[in-house]
Amino acid sequence: MLVNGLPFLSLVRTERVCYFGGRTGSGKTALAFRVAYELVRTGFSRYLLTNVPCVWADSPSDVVVRDGQYLDVCIVLDEAGQFLRMGRDAEAFISAMRKLNVVLLLPSHRPVPRSCDQLRVRMVFDFTLVGLPVWLYAVRYRLEKGADKYYLWWVRPGEIFGVYDTQYFATGDAGLSDWMAEEKARLANAGGSYAGVRGYRAQQQSSMMGEDSGAIFDAGAERLADAVQALEEVADRLAEQPRGRRRRGR
Amino acid sequence: MSEQVTSFKAWWADGGRIGGGWLRGSWKPAHLFPYTTAERRPGIRWWAIAMFVLAVAGMVWYVNTLLGVLGGAGRQAQEHAAGGLIPGLGEAMESNPTPAAGILWGGEPLAVADLGQVAERVNVRRRSELERVEEVVVVGTVDNLAETGEVEVVLMEPDSSALLSEPEIVIIRLRSYWPDDGPDWCLQWDEEEGRCLSPTTAGDDWRAGDGALLACPPQWLGCQLRIVTAGLELPCSDTGVSFACNSRECAVGLVSSVGEVGGLHSAALRCPLGVG
Numbered sequence: 314m315l316v317n318g319l320p321f322l323s324l325v326r327t328e329r330v331c332y333f334g335g336r337t338g339s340g341k342t343a344l345a346f347r348v349a350y351e352l353v354r355t356g357f358s359r360y361l362l363t364n365v366p367c368v369w370a371d372s373p374s375d376v377v378v379r380d381g382q383y384l385d386v387c388i389v390l391d392e393a394g395q396f397l398r399m400g401r402d403a404e405a406f407i408s409a410m411r412k413l414n415v416v417l418l419l420p421s422h423r424p425v426p427r428s429c430d431q432l433r434v435r436m437v438f439d440f441t442l443v444g445l446p447v448w449l450y451a452v453r454y455r456l457e458k459g460a461d462k463y464y465l466w467w468v469r470p471g472e473i474f475g476v477y478d479t480q481y482f483a484t485g486d487a488g489l490s491d492w493m494a495e496e497k498a499r500l501a502n503a504g505g506s507y508a509g510v511r512g513y514r515a516q517q518q519s520s521m522m523g524e525d526s527g528a529i530f531d532a533g534a535e536r537l538a539d540a541v542q543a544l545e546e547v548a549d550r551l552a553e554q555p556r557g558r559r560r561r562g563r
Numbered sequence: 564m565s566e567q568v569t570s571f572k573a574w575w576a577d578g579g580r581i582g583g584g585w586l587r588g589s590w591k592p593a594h595l596f597p598y599t600t601a602e603r604r605p606g607i608r609w610w611a612i613a614m615f616v617l618a619v620a621g622m623v624w625y626v627n628t629l630l631g632v633l634g635g636a637g638r639q640a641q642e643h644a645a646g647g648l649i650p651g652l653g654e655a656m657e658s659n660p661t662p663a664a665g666i667l668w669g670g671e672p673l674a675v676a677d678l679g680q681v682a683e684r685v686n687v688r689r690r691s692e693l694e695r696v697e698e699v700v701v702v703g704t705v706d707n708l709a710e711t712g713e714v715e716v717v718l719m720e721p722d723s724s725a726l727l728s729e730p731e732i733v734i735i736r737l738r739s740y741w742p743d744d745g746p747d748w749c750l751q752w753d754e755e756e757g758r759c760l761s762p763t764t765a766g767d768d769w770r771a772g773d774g775a776l777l778a779c780p781p782q783w784l785g786c787q788l789r790i791v792t793a794g795l796e797l798p799c800s801d802t803g804v805s806f807a808c809n810s811r812e813c814a815v816g817l818v819s820s821v822g823e824v825g826g827l828h829s830a831a832l833r834c835p836l837g838v839g
Contacts, residue, residue: 359567359569361571371569377567472582473581475591475596
């Protein structure tokens with residue numbers, strides 16, 4: 314039972330990307346599947362796709378598009394930080410999530426790209442140490458400046474055990490990023506192409522240095538953007554450090 | 564068109580549910596929760612709760628009783644120590660109204676000693692066995708306790724009529740011995756008859772002084788030791804290699820055939836003038 318879980322689930326439904334961080338064995342994947350359970354049970358998502366063995370998992374080939382546009386998929390990518398290291402790695406997942414109705418849950422010990430870190434959950438205390446089956450999580454929703462924080466209690470977390478394989482070690486995304494990219498491309502103009510007043514005209518690539526040099530330039534710009542993003546992330550984490558604990562010199 | 568049956572819907576239709584009570588998850592059907600591992604033990608762990616409660620209770624007891632943070636006995640001791648009083652001293656003085664002295668060590672009471680019926684000044688001269696004692700204070704006399712109900716320091720001149728020195732507070736480790744127990748306890752041992760031939764160092768017959776003589780460090784020979792906590796006030800008549808002082812305490816032996824004393828005590832030592 315999730316106590317104070319409604320606002321968190323509401324955030325997940327609107328933000329659609331949630332990062333479950335923390336040390337190993339701190340219930341990251343368990344909470345991700347618990348959230349996925351709520352999403353699938355309430356019908357917000359019809360399918361659960363994941364890279365770990367799970368009794369609820371569907372195959373990507375089973376996914377039938379609803380209304381010609383919506384995938385209605387909840388994706389749980391265990392240890393996502395291993396293969397979503399830079400912003401472009403997550404690009405296949407996080408763009409057009411609302412339009413395709415996709416929710417991405419990322420339990421991972423390694424940090425995920427900043428673009429996936431807007432909504433973050435981590436365990437604060439495991440009350441099973443004192444005999445109570447309660448896990449306490451802190452939810453942080455990053456805003457423009459600062460962040461909203463509150464706590465989420467999971468009473469009797471053992472309810473999720475047995476649904477997925479805790480022993481399985483995920484080393485890849487099980488082809489889900491490729492599948493997402495294909496689906497996005499397929500459904501890109503599902504709502505019909507917009508012609509505009511003067512009609513649609515494909516934008517021409519114009520480069521004085523030729524096509525290959527343009528591709529190299531694009532790749533370099535992408536890396537530069539990732540580096541800037543990483544720097545922003547470091548600055549953001551530094552800003553989060555508590556300031557009250559600095560020891561004053563005598 | 565029939566609705567597509569996803570894995571979750573099939574699981575749900577088969578009776579799969581998340582949630583439930585507080586008890587262990589033995590209710591989980593294996594086909595619905597196939598990945599249950601033995602390392603996971605959901606449910607209330609009563610032993611962990613009991614250990615936690617015990618740990619908290621122990622910490623509270625320690626903080627309250629020993630440190631006195633919560634106003635327990637430790638607080639009383641701290642207040643008494645700060646005020647020059649010793650816990651239980653008031654009751655002891657009411658039942659046995661004699662002046663008493665306390666030894667404070669780091670602000671905590673270390674020992675209490677009865678000083679006798681006459682209020683006397685405490686000898687604070689440092690000796691080797693008292694090196695670690697920070698302070699020796701007189702904390703009360705009978706007279707002012709009876710009159711005012713308060714305890715205060717009263718210093719009086721020693722009774723010049725007594726031929727004993729001012730009392731000195733010493734820490735002793737009391738044990739008993741009996742010279743007939745073997746040559747280790749006897750200066751002159753009769754192997755044939757298996758008995759001790761020598762008298763005490765002072766020349767007394769130790770057999771006649773069963774329970775009435777003490778063996779002390781040599782410098783105390785002829786002195787009087789008053790050990791309130793053991794109910795003894797006896798002369799030092801004997802010496803021996805086992806009875807000496809170290810940096811903390813002095814070993815004292817009671818001549819006793821039954822051997823029923825022991826332990827660490829504080830004692831008032833009074834010696835004839837010119838001795839000790």
